[in-house]
Amino acid sequence: MVGQTSQEVERIACLWAARLDDGPLPPDSQVELDAWLAGDPRRLGAFARARAVALHSRRAAALGSETSGVFGPSVGRRSDRSGLLSRRAVIAASVLPAAFVAGGAWLYLGQKAEAFETRRGETRVVPLDDGSVMTLNTLSAGDVRYGDGARLVVLKAGEALFNVVADLGRPFVVRSGETTVIANGASFLVRRLTGAPLQVMSFGGDVEIKGETGLPLKLTANTRAVLRQGGRPQHLGGVDADRELAWRHGRIQLENERLAQAVREFARYSATEITLAGAEVADLRITGLFVANDPVAFAHAAAGSLDLKVSVNAERIVLSRG
Template sequence: MSPQEGAELDAWLKGNSRRVGAFARAQAIAVHSERARALGSGFNPAAFEPAPKVTSPDRRRLLWGGAAAAAVAAGVGVSVVATRRPMGLETLRGEVRLAPLADGSVVTINTQTRLTVDYTQVRRTVRLLDGEAFFEVASNPARPFVVDAGDVVVRAIGTAFSVRRIPGEPVQVIVSEGQVEIRRRTGAGRPVAVAANSRAVATETGAAAADTSGLVPNDVRRAMAWREGKIAFEGESLRYAAEAFERYSDTRIVITDPALANQTVTGLFTATDPAGFAQAVAVSFGVQARAGKNEIVLSP
């Protein structure tokens, strides 16, 4: 868009908090419908996915059902869910879900993630049980938006940020817009304010609830690549990359040589295509990629 069009869009979005959710739904449908075109006009998604049972003639429900079918046809595992009451959301391995919430906020949920949404008159609470989610929060100072991730509590009013809670790793928060406050549920340590283009990693002990560091916009885009079904690496080891792909696919990448596993990789890859990643590694490093049952073996 031109700068003028961008300003007009921003003004429109700020005119009503529910427009953020509407705009996100439209973007999701547009992006994944374009991907579905590659399958051709003769593709019939009903042959692969049973049609949902419709219990009421709600036109909006039928429209969103069509959008979900387009996403299934594209093979990208994205769905749209409206939140009306306290509820749980969960994604399977390799699935990314976009969920507009009742207040106009939007949550995008990464692979293998579980969370609950509980709204009251005075507080909006999301409990991230495990996994990763990106929140675009509709501003409402009278009802703070709070994400509980174990012992870490993230509070926002109107902003955009992600929270990552993976077993064996500290909780990580990345803020792309606005500002959030991080504190410990136990009350230990002082709350920490995290501004836009910053990353905060929960500390194990100490006075602060988290250690923060600044990011450039490219760092933020790379960290959020999973929302588009991608994994971005910049200097990570092949061992780390193989573990990252395990969260998205049942096919494991096995690296037989420790020296090869310590080699670093940079690039943008489709999260659900470990075979494509392994082939790219084989070509780049001059190694072999052999496909086995539910695994791909990389070796000298």
């Protein structure tokens, strides 16, 4: 189908979720579902929402059957078929409002959170239950919530690289603030740093991004997007994977970067403060590959290449004009 409205996409996703509620699809139907999901970036998110609602309704139905005696014998006399129809009715009635729940609360239904974090200067590789891998950069925090309807990671702060195993029945979703990132069989990075717009980069595969406003944006391999608070995702063009992922090897790669920005980057990895004496020094630009947790070596290299004076003591490093 082409040219479907958002309401039609949600309705069809609901129907597929109801079919899956009966059990695994036959091969021809699975092919049909896969083709439908691949035909429009909106469909994967709609399908995840419908599956989450289906899971929640099953659990509610199970709870109701366990407590049927409280509500009288008529509840216990319903047939299995009428119970199935009831679940489908719940899904159909719930999927549209669930699609607009603030903050993506639908994703949390029935999912147990496992927290993660890294300290300053620490990176960490986290194998996930489905074979996907999450690699955390310094000062990152959040949690992982895996359920029957979706695979969810909430990134509260920091930076994480995701190498995702495809599973069309369970989209891989990353939420950070009011931004939702959906992918399947992709490699992508989400960066949420204090005082900076949120960034999403794709290194392989398609990634869908939904901000607080506007239409979703799809990233293809080796492209990036930025999201400012309250705004919609904006495409920023190509991405240098070696530079952006140098932190995996304990390095910071700078390319004609302002010295002030370089200092902020080193502060993510080391508690040793680098002070720049004056706006003129802060505006100087530097290029090079440096050890992330060695600000002293960086300061000496910067002083040598930019004709600066470096002063080092137990508390801080100062770069100034000689």
